[in-house]
Amino acid sequence: MKPIDIDLREPLLELVRRTSTVLAPDVVAVIERAAKTEPEGSAGWSALQTVLENITLARDKSAPICQDTGHIVFHVHFPFGYSQKMLTEQILDAVRTATAKTYLRPNAVDALTGKNSGDNTGAGFPMFYFHEWEKDELRFDLMLKGGGCENVGAQYRLPHVPLGAGRDLEGVRRVILDAIDKAQGYGCGPGIIGIGIGGNRGSGYLVSKEQLARKLDDVNPNPELAALEERILKEANELGIGPMGFGGKTTIMAVKIGSNHRVPACYFVSMSYACWADRRGSLHWKNGEVTYD
Ligand code: SF4
Numbered sequence: 001m002k003p004i005d006i007d008l009r010e011p012l013l014e015l016v017r018r019t020s021t022v023l024a025p026d027v028v029a030v031i032e033r034a035a036k037t038e039p040e041g042s043a044g045w046s047a048l049q050t051v052l053e054n055i056t057l058a059r060d061k062s063a064p065i066c067q068d069t070g071h072i073v074f075h076v077h078f079p080f081g082y083s084q085k086m087l088t089e090q091i092l093d094a095v096r097t098a099t100a101k102t103y104l105r106p107n108a109v110d111a112l113t114g115k116n117s118g119d120n121t122g123a124g125f126p127m128f129y130f131h132e133w134e135k136d137e138l139r140f141d142l143m144l145k146g147g148g149c150e151n152v153g154a155q156y157r158l159p160h161v162p163l164g165a166g167r168d169l170e171g172v173r174r175v176i177l178d179a180i181d182k183a184q185g186y187g188c189g190p191g192i193i194g195i196g197i198g199g200n201r202g203s204g205y206l207v208s209k210e211q212l213a214r215k216l217d218d219v220n221p222n223p224e225l226a227a228l229e230e231r232i233l234k235e236a237n238e239l240g241i242g243p244m245g246f247g248g249k250t251t252i253m254a255v256k257i258g259s260n261h262r263v264p265a266c267y268f269v270s271m272s273y274a275c276w277a278d279r280r281g282s283l284h285w286k287n288g289e290v291t292y293d
Pocket of ligand 1: 066067069070145146148149150187275276277
């Protein structure tokens with residue numbers, strides 16, 4: 001099939017439906033584990049029971065996992081010869097249809113007037129990142145990023161004197177624990193922490209968000225970063241903030257760290273927080289075959 005003939009509007013609609021209504025198995029597994037670690041009857045335990053019921057209901061009824069269906073972010077990997085314009089139009093069609101079918105809440109409002117566009121499209125909405133690759137196949141990665149957890153993201157410029165944070169991994173650890181402590185329950189935890197070290201103010205946040213696409217049980221190929229991920233996870237869960245801020249042992253479900261080169265004058269640490277409704281999904285297309293994960 002020629003690139004121009006491909007029509008992925010139906011599979012893309014299904015990707016949006018799945019991502020909005022079915023939480024990834026690795027996220028569900030960590031929430032289930034967390035529910036077993038909180039004392040039965042505690043507020044944190046009850047919050048997790050409600051979350052688990054919510055996950056089941058959403059999946060069974062094909063309804064959004066949360067009323068805030070989030071900022072829509074697509075990363076598209078494509079081989080040479082495909083039109084980004086054509087792929088963008090098909091994605092926009094799928095998003096509009098998904099909104100009409102109530103898989104998505106109309107969530108795009110004009111930044112100045114507050115007027116809702118009604119179909120989840122608008123200036124920079126959804127967000128698209130296109131990546132040309134060598135493989136003869138397409139992959140669409142979708143993230144629906146909630147607003148509440150987006151509000152508690154943070155960026156630090158090191159050194160940070162009040163926190164005693166220098167330009168090293170110990171400094172990174174200190175500022176991230178500070179950001180998690182400041183977030184308290186406002187990010188709808190237990191959350192997932194994506195961290196970008198380096199870059200500039202824009203690319204640092206982008207790296208932090210890319211970390212949120214990783215599976216929760218993967219292991220960072222950089223041993224130093226892998227050790228830091230584990231340490232921050234352990235120490236964050238000793239803060240006692242707990243699910244939804246009700247107190248308890250599970251404040252954070254995973255910590256994922258990446259880095260970009262930086263200029264000598266800058267050392268940014270950017271943190272993106274994903275709520276328990278960590279909605280991400282992928283569509284693969286190869287030789288006319290569609291698969292999802
Ligand atoms: S932060 Fe997440 S769980 Fe909380 S309201 Fe927003 S999308 Fe829903």
